[in-house]
Amino acid sequence: MKPAPDWIRQGRQARGLSQAALARLTGLPQRRLSHWERGLRLPDPADVAAIRAVFDRLDAETAAGLPGRRKARWRLLHGGAGGAPPRGRIEAAAVDAFVRGIDPVFSHRRALALAPTGGLRALSLFSGCGGLSAGFAWAGFDLVGHVEIEAAARVVHQANLPGCPVLGADIGALADDALAALGTVDVVFGGPPCQGFSLTGKRRVEDPRNLLWREFLRVVGIARPAVFVMENVRLMASMRTPAGGLVIDEMTAAFAALGYRLTMGNLNAMDFGVPQSRQRWFVIGSRAGEPGLPTGIPGPPRTLRDAIGDLAPLDSGEADARDPLHFAVRHPPHVIAMLRDVPEGASAHQHPDPALRPRSGYNTTYKRLVLDAPASTVSTSFGMISGSRNVHPRATRSLTIREAARCQSFPDDFRFFGTLGQVRAMIGNAVPPLLALAVARHVEGLVPRVRLERTTYRLQGGCSTS
Template sequence: MLDSNFSGQELRLFRESQKVSQAKLAKETSIVQAKISSFELDKGVLSDEDKAKIFQFFSNSSKVEKVVKAKKKITKQSNFSISSLDVDERKKKYALSPKNKKYVQDLDTLYDRHLNSNKDFKAISLFSGCGGLCLGFSAAGVRIAGFIEKDKDISQIYRDNFSSTPQLANDITSLSHKDIEEYKESIGDVDIVIGGPPCQGFSLSGKRDKSDARNKLFENYLDIVSVFKPKIALLENVQLLTSMKDESGKYIKDLIINKFQDLGYKITYFEVNTKDYGVPQSRARVFFLAIKNDIALDLGFPTIEKENLTFGDACSDLEYLESGESSNVDELHFAVNHPPHVLEWLWNVPEGSSAHDNEDESLRPPSGYNTTYKRQVWNEEGSTVQTTFGMISGCRNVHPVATRSLTVREAARIQSFPDRFIFNGKVGTIRTAIGNAVPPLLAYKIASYLVDELKKTK
């Protein structure tokens, strides 16, 4: 029997031995499945009340047996099809935003500035992804002298847009102190180190696998800072990082701060939302800003902007597409072809609502929560772009007006990538690259602020 004070791993092993799926356990206990999943992966915690619900469920053997034997609800076949008259009515809502032209032009100007070879400062980029953070810094007048990115396909996207930037290495964990010193000798002094180490090796509870190589990625970042000794280091991550702990129970944010201080840096962190910096998307992030103690600069951050941009501001010039349709002028603007029954669930769902909210139970998805199969809102900022934005069943991935998931171009626009940014390769790789990126427009505003500060030291 499951102990009442079970761990995530103990719950997973016992649940699987009883042949109870996460989805069924979530339904029977009224606990969000994502919370159970996070707990089992040791990336989240369950309240005592939630643990009691789970323990009580598994203590009732007859109920467990009934749940296991229950047949999965079968989705009925649907003959639903979209009529041209219905589409014409929808297109009337698809009005061009008065701010759209300027937004698209601003992104195009950002790319022009990136291409300008006149750069005042020099940086290296770690955990570079496809180059969202680098694009903003390059546009602000910072030459990217080298980058490190492990994923070879995403590295190719980076190289397509930063053709003159050498890839120093693919696996940062393989670099020795001597390797880093040789890079320093080759590149010379740099003003800034930028990057966002993945944080999957840590958890909210402090439990982790000590052998997980991802636990050392912050240390790898700091090893490079210790050799290059830049004037400024900028470290980006998910906002949740501020609540994560190591195996001794210490907060990761404090570990980062202490190690930077040991290296001779003053440091602070800023919790921000991209929507406050001209990006038409709600995306919570944290930035650690470290400045060498001998540099007479204050630890500051760009001022929050008063006016937020919306989904419509970003995308209203794009061709209207329904499920399965493709643009004739933009190869990245194509819609996934969704099954008829999914289209029927979502067709009459209003903006900001989910198919799970349908009054007619037959038009509700058989499983999931009301953040799934959910429309975004045209006149509000876009929801956080994730790597799964092409899945209509994902979290807030449904277009506000059309009945489909987001296109690659729409996601790139919401993430503030200029249309001229080159995305070649497999669609899955491109989606991952966009979903994991720092929005270039946010990066540009941070970089412009830091460049202005650095100019004061010259």
């Protein structure tokens, strides 16, 4: 019998875990852990990977200063391995099948494995859990760092994009020197918070969050990327400054002063393989002429059925034991009575029996989605049955976290951690990774033009644009 693999016991004890806790977190039977620790058996490589993944995650949580593991408030949602690790590289043709959603095995790890290496260098701001970052990583960008104020979101970003270090929490506290020390940054991307601009928020012109784009501007001024990508809600286009001007006019002038030409416009995620109608406002800036926007993928949009059709059917209060993210909120009987007979695409406000209609609210609330159409925009409140278009097309309940993540094109092996509220917020705030991938590929095509321009300048003996 070989000696005990002491690293399991030592690693577990160093992280303050009982054997039972490690069994729970890894999903491995405690009896087997005990056998391995006592040297009676050896773990196979998949078990080793599962244990290491838990250790890595706990270390990332500790590094990010999250609340202690023992605090009941902190709920570990999903630590599952999510499919076999990629074996070698997969031929390029598979990438497009994957992107177009033809490939049913939709895997974050596979996308990372498929990504070309040695790519351009990108910096992620207002990173959230990493929807936008994931798309850039899948396109082959090297992520030089990310900045995100929410500790829980940083943990998720780190767990899924481990090569991308945390540069800081509050972007306002990020020192100019730290940014300058990053070296060449080809692309800066990020989505400043949109609550001040959005209809679901109060849409106040003096909301301090509306000024965070200026922090984005500061970073661009220091990092001097060839291209930047800023994402926000559609309504940003019409938002006014306290002085009465349009925010986007102020933005255009400020970035022009740094030498950037801008293209701005709406992109709908459903045009890029995402099974959801989700309009987002993109501002792309380039130092080498008109950047333009990516064009959509031809073909019919993917539907809610494409996204969630294979998931276990659940009623209110039920859970899928195989997937910790696929559980249905338990709704009160009077709400279920209001919605039970409401057909797909309709709202309880349209119930033939007035007694079963909600007392107040819009027709978009208590509303069922349509299975054979793209999902409606997933917001942070997708778990609330009373929210806007959050009701499953057939079952009388709100969407599960897994369903919302699928609608956002997060592969099942993209891991989420945190409280239920935190995870729902991360998912609802994210740029769908498939949309991000299309943006990243578009942007990639813009960068060499600037590099060429740099070379030209040098040949002419002029000053570099970098």
